Amino acid sequence: MESANFEIPRGSICAVLGPNGAGKSTMVKMLTGLLAPSSGGATVCDCDIRDPKLRSLVGVLPENLALFDALTVTEHLQLTGAVFGISQAETATRADQLLRVLRLEHGRDTFIGECSYGMKKKTALAAALLPNPRALFLDEPFEGIDPVTSEAIRVQLRAVAQRGITVLLTSHILSMVDRIADQIVMIRQGRIVWNSPIGELPRGVEELYFDLVESAATEDLAWLG
Amino acid sequence: MAGLTTLVRRAAPSVAVLRAVGLASYRELRSFQSITGQNFFYLVLLIALQPESAYFFGLIVGALLFFPLSSDPLEKVPSERRKLWPLDRAEWAAVRTVSLFLSPVIWIAGFVLFRVGWRLAYQLTVIGLAAHAVSYSFRRWAPRFNLMRMVPAPPGVTGQLMRLHWREMLTTLDPYIGLLLMLTTTGYRLAGGKLDAEALPIISMVVVVAISTSAQVLVGLDGAGAQRYRLLPLQGWQILLAKDAAFLAVMLILIAPLEIPASFTAGLAALTIGHSRLEEQPAQQRWRFTSGVMWPTGAFQMFAIFAIGNGVLKFGILFIVLTVAAWLISLWWYGRKVVSN
Numbered sequence: 001m002e003s004a005n006f007e008i009p010r011g012s013i014c015a016v017l018g019p020n021g022a023g024k025s026t027m028v029k030m031l032t033g034l035l036a037p038s039s040g041g042a043t044v045c046d047c048d049i050r051d052p053k054l055r056s057l058v059g060v061l062p063e064n065l066a067l068f069d070a071l072t073v074t075e076h077l078q079l080t081g082a083v084f085g086i087s088q089a090e091t092a093t094r095a096d097q098l099l100r101v102l103r104l105e106h107g108r109d110t111f112i113g114e115c116s117y118g119m120k121k122k123t124a125l126a127a128a129l130l131p132n133p134r135a136l137f138l139d140e141p142f143e144g145i146d147p148v149t150s151e152a153i154r155v156q157l158r159a160v161a162q163r164g165i166t167v168l169l170t171s172h173i174l175s176m177v178d179r180i181a182d183q184i185v186m187i188r189q190g191r192i193v194w195n196s197p198i199g200e201l202p203r204g205v206e207e208l209y210f211d212l213v214e215s216a217a218t219e220d221l222a223w224l225g
Numbered sequence: 226m227a228g229l230t231t232l233v234r235r236a237a238p239s240v241a242v243l244r245a246v247g248l249a250s251y252r253e254l255r256s257f258q259s260i261t262g263q264n265f266f267y268l269v270l271l272i273a274l275q276p277e278s279a280y281f282f283g284l285i286v287g288a289l290l291f292f293p294l295s296s297d298p299l300e301k302v303p304s305e306r307r308k309l310w311p312l313d314r315a316e317w318a319a320v321r322t323v324s325l326f327l328s329p330v331i332w333i334a335g336f337v338l339f340r341v342g343w344r345l346a347y348q349l350t351v352i353g354l355a356a357h358a359v360s361y362s363f364r365r366w367a368p369r370f371n372l373m374r375m376v377p378a379p380p381g382v383t384g385q386l387m388r389l390h391w392r393e394m395l396t397t398l399d400p401y402i403g404l405l406l407m408l409t410t411t412g413y414r415l416a417g418g419k420l421d422a423e424a425l426p427i428i429s430m431v432v433v434v435a436i437s438t439s440a441q442v443l444v445g446l447d448g449a450g451a452q453r454y455r456l457l458p459l460q461g462w463q464i465l466l467a468k469d470a471a472f473l474a475v476m477l478i479l480i481a482p483l484e485i486p487a488s489f490t491a492g493l494a495a496l497t498i499g500h501s502r503l504e505e506q507p508a509q510q511r512w513r514f515t516s517g518v519m520w521p522t523g524a525f526q527m528f529a530i531f532a533i534g535n536g537v538l539k540f541g542i543l544f545i546v547l548t549v550a551a552w553l554i555s556l557w558w559y560g561r562k563v564v565s566n
Contacts, residue, residue, distance in 0.1 A: 034455055052564070056458035068450035070373065070392035071385065078378075079385035083457045111371070 001026055001037075002190045008183060013157060013167040015177040017205075018187035019214045024170040025063040027187070028139045031168065032060045045134045045166070056084065059133035061141055065124040069113030073104060073123045076112070077130055084131035091130070098126040101156060103149050117144045125153070129160075136160070138169040142176050154180050174206045188213050239316045242302070243323055249301040250327045257290065259509075262516030264523045265402055265435045285405045289398045291330070293512045295353040296360070298327040328353070382459070383467035390471035393446035394439055396511045402435035403479040411482045429483035430534045433492045436476060437526045440492075440499030441517030443468045444563060445506035455564050462560030465503075469496050469556065490545050491534035493552045495526045500559035 001023045008014040016024050029035035031044055033054050042049045045057045067076060074095060081091025099105045102122040112120060121144050128136060136157075142150045150173075157180060161167055171177050177184070184201065186194035186209060193212050201208055210216070260266045269286065273279035299307075299321060312320065325331060330353035338346035363370060373395065378388035394400055410428050414420065443465070444451045454464050473492060480488045502522055509515050517523055536544035 032456070034452065052458075055456060060456050062452060062456070064449045064452060066450055066452035066456065068389050068447055068453070070396070071389050071450075072374075075378070075385055075388070079389075080457075082382050082385060083459050085382075109374075111373075 001030065004040075004187075004192050006185055006192065006195050008166055008168060010166050011161050011164045012182040013161050013169065013180055014183040014185060015181035016168065016170045016185045016187060017172075017174070017177065017209055017213065018170075022187045022213075023190040024187060025139050026190075028060070028063070028137050028168070028170060032058055032062075032137050034060075034062065056131075057134045059128035059131060059136045061121075061124050061128045061136075061138040063139045065120050067112045067120055067124055069111065072109050072111050073099070073115070073119070073126075074108045076123055076127055080127045080130050086131065094130050095126070098129060101152055102126055103146075103152070118146065118149075121145060122149065129156075133165065135166045136168070138167065140171060141169055142171055142173045150176065174209055178205045186213050238310070238312055239320050239323075242310065242312070242320050243327070246298050246301055246320075246324050247327050250298045250329070253301070254329055256510055256513060257294070259513045259516035260286070260290075262438065262518060262523075263399070263514040264438045264517070264519070264527055265399075265431075266514070267519055267523065268431065268434050268527060285402055288405070289401055291352060292356050292360070293398075294329045294333075295356040296328075297324075297357060299324045383463055386464060386467035387471040387474075389450075390443070390446070390468045391475065393509075394436075394471065394475055397439060397446070397509065398512065398514045399436045399439050400475055400479065403432040403476075406432050406435065407479050407482060426484040426487050426534065426538055429480045429485075429488035430491055430530050432479050432483065433476060433488050433495060433530050433534075434527055436472070436479070437492075437495040437499070437530060438517045438523065439515045440472060440496045440526070441502045441522055442506055442509055442515050443472070443499065444503060445509050446515070448508050451506065459564070460560065461563040461565070462556050464563050465500070465556055465560040469552075472496060486545070487534040487537040490537045490548045491530040493548050494529040494533045497548070497552045497555045498522060498526045498529055500555045503559045503562040 004027065006014075016027060018024050026035065030037045031042055031049055033049055033052070036050065044054060047054045047057055071079065077095040077098070078088075078091060081088070081094070086094070099108055102125065104119060104122045104126070107115060107119050110119065112123065115123065121141070125138070125141060128138065141153060141157075145153065154176065157167055157169075161182070169180075178198075181198050183197050184194065184205060185192055194208065198205075265282075266286070269279055269282045272282060307317075330349065334346045334349045334353070337349055373392045376388050376391045376395070378384040406428060410420075410425075439446070444454075447454075454461075457464075473489070473496070476492045477485070477489065480492075499517075499522065502517060507516065533544055533548055
């Protein structure tokens with residue numbers, strides 16, 4: 001990342017867009033304390049990103065999901081509840097609701113090592129939401145998720161944002177970004193090339209993305225067909 | 226000539242599948258190199274200076290390796306992929322037959338056949354087939370059966386972390402060396418066998434050596450999950466304490482019928498030294514021996530296990546107090562590394 005400078009208003013959803021390797025996940029790692037920036041700084045919910053207290057303020061869906069193969073879906077949520085100081089009964093209630101919303105009830109007793117990618121992603125997302133954080137950092141929350149659950153996640157994120165939780169998410173699914181984000185940040189090669197509220201975009205997200213960030217390869221595979 | 230060309234062309238898909246299975250088997254075999262990072266392996270080599278003494282320990286290692294080695298080579302091809310490939314029934318039958326010879330158990334049996342004799346080779350093949358049949362039956366008839374579900378989570382903030390570490394330890398081969406040593410020694414004593422007074426503490430310390438390498442890779446056992454520690458609002462020492470407590474509980478079960486004070490203190494020393502590797506935690510594989518480094522960490526661990534174990538036997542409480550103090554300091558000092566960037 002180079003010279004990144006932006007602010008996300010409380011209670012809004014910021015979508016960070018960019019091709020693979022542009023620096024989106026690096027940005028998420030730095031803003032959540034997973035990676036120390038070599039220079040510069042940032043504050044999240046009035047807390048410096050180097051401050052260990054940040055961990056109790058944010059919910060994170062990391063790029064590699066950071067799940068344990070030897071724990072089940074439910075056990076991940078129990079672990080999260082326990083270390084965030086939530087009572088067992090409250091953890092169980094929240095876990096049940098999250099598993100219902102994310103359509104993961106059928107896999108609640110499955111070991112992560114035996115889960116599909118979508119189930120793992122839903123588990124990591126549930127773990128990020130369970131402690132009721134003040135800010136959410138979601139790296140590719142819709143990738144590998146079925147459309148019905150994607151829509152449920154979108155609705156939930158809009159609802160939590162209205163209740164004052166700030167959300168930063170990265171995504172490749174431009175049509176979803178168009179429907180969820182309040183603010184759009186586009187990154188190319190570690191630099192921010194666009195940052196504005198979605199209402200101030202001169203044209204559609206997809207069109208602007210193809211103009212500013214990358215365009216699709218158009219080579220014809222003549223040997224096919 | 227034309228017939229040969231047709232045969233080669235017809236066999237090409239089967240040969241391609243077998244080549245892929247062979248490559249996968251070879252790579253899996255290489256994963257058993259993890260044993261060269263295991264403290265117990267070096268202890269056996271040391272004992273092998275007197276070959277007759279090493280026979281028993283070598284047998285234990287061999288017996289444990291036999292289970293993962295006896296897996297069906299063709300299972301390395303995902304079943305969906307097998308169904309998608311355009312091979313007919315006859316071709317699959319040929320692939321199935323030839324693939325058996327890609328099993329390391331068959332190679333070992335072949336080696337034994339030529340070097341030792343047919344009787345042992347035959348026995349090895351039967352044991353290998355039986356081991357495979359047992360694991361296949363479990364997967365086929367009870368796919369949801371998993372003993373790991375029965376591992377309890379102690380109460381408290383880090384109870385789930387302890388359960389996690391127990392499950393991770395129990396899916397490596399290390400604790401089973403200790404278990405076999407403990408069971409054979411206990412069985413021998415129950416059968417009326419006499420052991421020297423010094424023998425039990427020594428065997429107990431050998432059990433500690435058998436699991437000591439996993440004290441070098443406490444976080445490496447977590448794989449990608451290790452990153453989650455940096456997302457949890459816990460102090461590093463709390464995470465490390467949960468892992469150490471899980472390790473010590475397993476160790477206590479293994480040494481309980483043998484000798485406790487000296488070996489338990491020796492185990493604390495192994496953990497203290499193992500903590501120094503927290504910044505380099507290679508991911509560990511399931512159903513293999515854990516793999517750390519022999520020099521200097523493994524060597525220091527083995528030296529400390531026997532030196533401190535004997536110190537406790539001779540001087541008692543002084544060595545226990547010093548070791549506990551060193552362990553507590555390392556818990557605090559190295560705990561910071563678990564959650565640092």
